[in-house]
Amino acid sequence: MPQAPAEVGPDTDFQTSDPQSQASPIPEQFTGTFDQIAQLLGDQYQNEGERARLALTLTNKDKRRALAETVAERLVDLRDELSVREGYSTFYEVEDEDQLLSHIRDEVHSRITAQITSDDGRSEFAQSLAESIANDDEAVSHIQQQYPDLKWDPKDPESLQRALHEKMLEDFKQQARELQEDLDLEAQVLREKGEVMERAKEGGSMFSWAKERVKKLWAKRSVRIATYVVAGVAVTLLLGAAAYYLLDALQGLHGAALESTAESIGGVMEGGGGALNPTPGLEGVGGSIPSGPGGPPIIDPIHVPGGGEIL
Amino acid sequence: MFTTIFLTAEEKELFNPLSDELKGDWEVQDEVINYEESAEKQRMRCKLMKLSDPALQKAFDEVQSVEADSQEAFAAWVDSLKLAELNDEDINEIFYALGPVSISKMLVQMIAQAKNNEDIEFVAAIAAIRHVMFTPKQDASSTS
Numbered sequence: 059m060p061q062a063p064a065e066v067g068p069d070t071d072f073q074t075s076d077p078q079s080q081a082s083p084i085p086e087q088f089t090g091t092f093d094q095i096a097q098l099l100g101d102q103y104q105n106e107g108e109r110a111r112l113a114l115t116l117t118n119k120d121k122r123r124a125l126a127e128t129v130a131e132r133l134v135d136l137r138d139e140l141s142v143r144e145g146y147s148t149f150y151e152v153e154d155e156d157q158l159l160s161h162i163r164d165e166v167h168s169r170i171t172a173q174i175t176s177d178d179g180r181s182e183f184a185q186s187l188a189e190s191i192a193n194d195d196e197a198v199s200h201i202q203q204q205y206p207d208l209k210w211d212p213k214d215p216e217s218l219q220r221a222l223h224e225k226m227l228e229d230f231k232q233q234a235r236e237l238q239e240d241l242d243l244e245a246q247v248l249r250e251k252g253e254v255m256e257r258a259k260e261g262g263s264m265f266s267w268a269k270e271r272v273k274k275l276w277a278k279r280s281v282r283i284a285t286y287v288v289a290g291v292a293v294t295l296l297l298g299a300a301a302y303y304l305l306d307a308l309q310g311l312h313g314a315a316l317e318s319t320a321e322s323i324g325g326v327m328e329g330g331g332g333a334l335n336p337t338p339g340l341e342g343v344g345g346s347i348p349s350g351p352g353g354p355p356i357i358d359p360i361h362v363p364g365g366g367e368i369l
Numbered sequence: 370m371f372t373t374i375f376l377t378a379e380e381k382e383l384f385n386p387l388s389d390e391l392k393g394d395w396e397v398q399d400e401v402i403n404y405e406e407s408a409e410k411q412r413m414r415c416k417l418m419k420l421s422d423p424a425l426q427k428a429f430d431e432v433q434s435v436e437a438d439s440q441e442a443f444a445a446w447v448d449s450l451k452l453a454e455l456n457d458e459d460i461n462e463i464f465y466a467l468g469p470v471s472i473s474k475m476l477v478q479m480i481a482q483a484k485n486n487e488d489i490e491f492v493a494a495i496a497a498i499r500h501v502m503f504t505p506k507q508d509a510s511s512t513s
Contacts, residue, residue, distance in 0.1 A: 269498065277451065
């Protein structure tokens, strides 16, 4: 987060079109352009190096989400200042800060993303990022890692901007395609979820009984779900199938021996999942996952980063 | 008390060799899960999870906001939940987010590690939830 307080200048002197609307407290004129973001985040982003780093962040779809969070925090920080402006009463009146932050973050992310997905705005957005990145050697060095085949004429500085613009356009078009696929999947899952929840609603007495038993017995269970969800579908199925066929082969053995072997395999599977899919980079919050009685070995604590820094 | 246990072919292979004492009076019914799973779909189900308990939703949002691909943190979070304290709607949401493939893998392990009647009862309850939620109505004959 930027430390220095920033004046909200003319470009960010936003007004909502509908001050009474609870739906979107974020200023309508904030369309997520590079200049708007840089100006909102603070004076230090007028510095070429900082702007270049910010531009780099905007080229990355995952980092854009973290950036949206930071922009949202900044908008909330400026709430008192913004509240005295016409059109901001709704923005000011939202009392639940977490809800406000979450809403603004999603809106900001959506508007930045629209810069990438819009056929009209994409080129201009890529151009503004290319200009900033081309002005900073360190940023150029980073972007070369992102676009290893980036080529330009060192004798012609403008050729770097042109090359960057071209690469970014190509990249953003691909990101737009992926985003569309994501939207399609979201629509598909929402339809499926509607059907599943309808079945759950009409689940009847067996479903009620099942949930009551699960609630009661959940804490006593010996099997942890982490590995099954964590490892990803492909790895999960692979491990599950391997264990199944091994157990299948052991079926002729004495019951007690089978039980012992199954326990052993359970431990191997849990441990195997962790080894195949460790949790690099996840640090901060979280805690250890206790092992159940006779169950798999204790899984290492899973940590998540606190976040906050955008660059 | 329900006595039906819905098991897939793979699960039955593990259940059948258990001792009579463990199998008790459970009546096994064939379960067929036709579900096209993918890592992307799994992530999307998590993303679309909406919990009615604000504190729970906040904790979940924190897990989700870690990074785009936070299935690991999600799974650890579900493991840490005290389901006894959750309402039925939130439990539905959590089981939907887990999906039938993860639930089935859990069941395989749970059957393999079952030691007493309570373990089997837990298996039956989880399997019943999977049956109601993930078996289309025309296939779900015993849901009430």
